[in-house]
Amino acid sequence: MTITQLHYVLAVAEYQNFTLAAEKCFVTQPTLSMQVQKLEDELDILIFDRGKKPIGVTQVGRKIVAQARNIVNEANRIQDVVDQEKGYVGGDFTLGIIPTVMPTLLPMFLKTFITKYPKVNLIIKEQHTESLIQNLRDGHLDAGIAATPLEIENLRERPLYYEPFVGYVPDNHRLAKHDNITPEDLDINDILLLRDGHCFREGIINLCEASENFEDSNFRLQSGSFETLVNLADEGLGMTLLPFLHTLELEGGKKKNLRHFKKPSPAREVSLIHHKSELKIQITEAMKDVIAGIVRGAIAFQDVKIVSPLGKR
Template sequence: MTLVQLEYIVAVDTYISFVAAAEKCFVTQPTLSMQVQKLEDMLGVKIFDRSKQPVNPTEIGVHIIAQARTILQEAGKVKELISAQKLEVSGEFKIGVIPTVAPYLLPKVIANMLSKYPDLKLIIWEYTTEDILIHLKTGVLDCGILATPLVDANVTEHVLYYENFVAYLNRGSKLYKKKIIDPVDLNDENVWVLNEGHCMRNQVLNICRSTKNNRLQGLEYNTGSVETLVRMVDLNGGATLLPELGAEELTGKQKNRLRSFKAPEPVREISLITHKNFIKHRMLELFKTEILETIPKHMKNKKKKDVVGV
């Protein structure tokens, strides 16, 4: 049994495909299949049920793969200890980010990280919270950036910042003349929200209880893009809620349509999360430092009281 064979069965389980696993491991599919077969022959059991598509592990295979992940994590600690001793920053760092954070936070952070650490390879995916948690536990991701708090004993949360929600209004809204609004003011508005699966949808619905979400006569609109919500308000009326960093990306004219909420303002907590068996601590600390250097100072204040639930 070799670490390479264990990496291959973990990859097949992660990507539920021998072909995809081979691509991710940078080997040919026959080579990967041969090594998996050798491991199965040595153990005397079938790890995968090849008769099903996508490929699924057998009952015993589930336990073998779980143990393989543990062994690989422990082996990875040796490399991490050596890198820490040499103060090296090299290798892959795999990050999952929710779409309502990624475009406003990461571009500058990525540029700084790659400039300072040329031997580092960042691999970034935009995922929903649910997908980030799944991929974190299966080893596809090293860390995630999402809204917290979560209720998960297998995850460690490293709070980064707190950002307010603001309302974005169409010029025709009856609320447009108000400088400060109350969440209940939105009850009679058509509030455009993200579709199911996005944590910000739940947060917005916790702030305002409009029954007209995403609806016009003859239309029910589902989107995963904050930018689309803004366009829908501009062209079809109503309102939406934006995170503070997202609001900074608007044009000057669009910023005139923003309204703050009366105190206590609704706010979301954004954190770096890692699995309890996480080992790339140096990379994480450097990544966290770069993020905090790009965040406005007032967003790094101690915990605010009115964090909206995920």
């Protein structure tokens, strides 16, 4: 049994196809297939059900795959331990960021980070929370930035900042004359939302304590971007809620439509998430320090109440 064989097993389990797994491992398909077969012969079991399309994992194979993932992670720890001992902060580091955080946060910290840590080859991927969590579990991401708490087994959440919600209320809206707003002022059927899959959407629904059966015309106007929601609100189709950092990018004329919440302001907790195995922890710590230091100067709000991103429905 070799670490290479275990890498091949993990690839086949993920892609459910020997040819695709071989491409991802940069070997020929016969080489990968032969090594997986040798491991199965050595263990005297079948890890994969080749009669299925896509290829399936046998019952015992699922246990082997889980253990293989643990072994590969621990093997990677050896180089990680050496790097930490030498104080080396470098190498490949793949970071996932959710779409409602990436456009505002990334420009704030990226240049500072790559300047301070030029030996880190930073690979950034925009992913929704569900995909981000799965990729962290599968080892395809070294860390992620998402709204928390998520309370996922074997993953650690390290809060970076607390970002208040801000109302965007056009002139013709019933709340336009309010200097500040409260959660009690909100009507879920009056709020333009992001489409399903965005945790910020779930946070708003939780904030409004909406019932399980709500449906209204605004849900046929769901969008994937805050910019679109703001434009729809300007057309008189409702109001919307924005993360505080996004409001900093609004044009001057639109800022007059912002309404802050009375304290404590509802807010989302944004965290750096990584596996509890702490692979590449020296890079993770460096990133946490850079982001927290920069955002701390942009968000002055202290009196906040965290709204869960987890759906209640």
